[in-house]
Amino acid sequence: MSSDSKLFKDALGELGDVKPLVQERRVTLRKADEPSERMVRERRAAATRRTARDMNPLSGEYIELVAPWDPIEFKRDGVQNGVYRNLRLGKYKIDARLDLHRHSVEMARSAVVEFVRDCVEADVRCALITHGKGEGRKQPALLKSCIKHWLPQLDAVLAFHSAQKQHGGMGATYVLLRKSERKRLENLERHQRRF
Template identity: 70%
Template sequence: MADESDLFKGAMGALGDVKPLPREKQQASLKKAVDSNLNLRARREAATAQTARELNPLGGEFVDPVDPRDPIEFKRDGVQNGVYRNLRLGKYQVDARLDLHNHTVEMARSVLYQFVRDCMEADVRCALVTHGKGEGRKQPAVLKSCLNAWLPQLSEVLAFHSAQKQHGGLGATYILLRKSERKRQQNWEQHSRRL
């Protein structure tokens, strides 16, 4: 039985114009480019940024500014008006709270995304996020404006509205979250037993 390298050499020789490289050119140069550290760092930063976008879908570098004295509100199609009214009036029990005071925009983005995920894991239906009004600042209501832009991007958020005075007023927001799959299954089993 012929060796595979001999078969290969025979096939290449049969083509006629194929010649082996001289021995000194058979080795590739493994010298690193002078700017390889810069390239490596740039590739790492790009990969980290891409991973961060994949892990946290909250985007929007530019958000529409909200006046510190204006309420923020949002309701997805399918949310009943009575449910939304109860949220707006603060009638639901707040099961989780997040305070974003003293957070940068990037920190707030990350913390908010993780907070919503944690709420879903813990079957929280109504949460309160305190962000402040941002009055008297060079750029007023930055976090409030960001929340107004970010929350509709999360499919888990069914609705949100600025809080009642006793919960922080215009410096806080109620968030209504969808039921987790576990809660949906429990409700289905509970209601199917009645029938």
């Protein structure tokens, strides 16, 4: 016995009635060698969904359905009432159009993201998305409902409203887009020259 352990035992003996602690039984946990086949499939599916979501910012979660003849509308804070009224009345020149007829929901979602991105790059301020009313379909106004749900999720979209009759009526939507940084600076310079 080493001198340290002898000293320790002598010190315990001076304390009187010392009992060893009762040790609880321990269970040794083993990690599974390989994840199950189901677990691997679930992980791959989750990674695929995450990748698709990163590429396309529009959510595919629950979408509240609208009726085929109901107007859809949205206006971000800061958009002037007169600007929004002119959009509603179809007074702005339509610089770009997207037709979603015969698109599946997934195809439409990708098309909308790409369309808005292209519009911003091309300095388009007012665009028209034709989605149809979906009358007589199993799920009426599905794409229209999706448009109503998706457009507010895109930062470049300032406002939207169902179109006037001559532009497609309740089967189309006017979209007001944010100015590109280049266009904003041009306007700022133009207005500063006036003073």
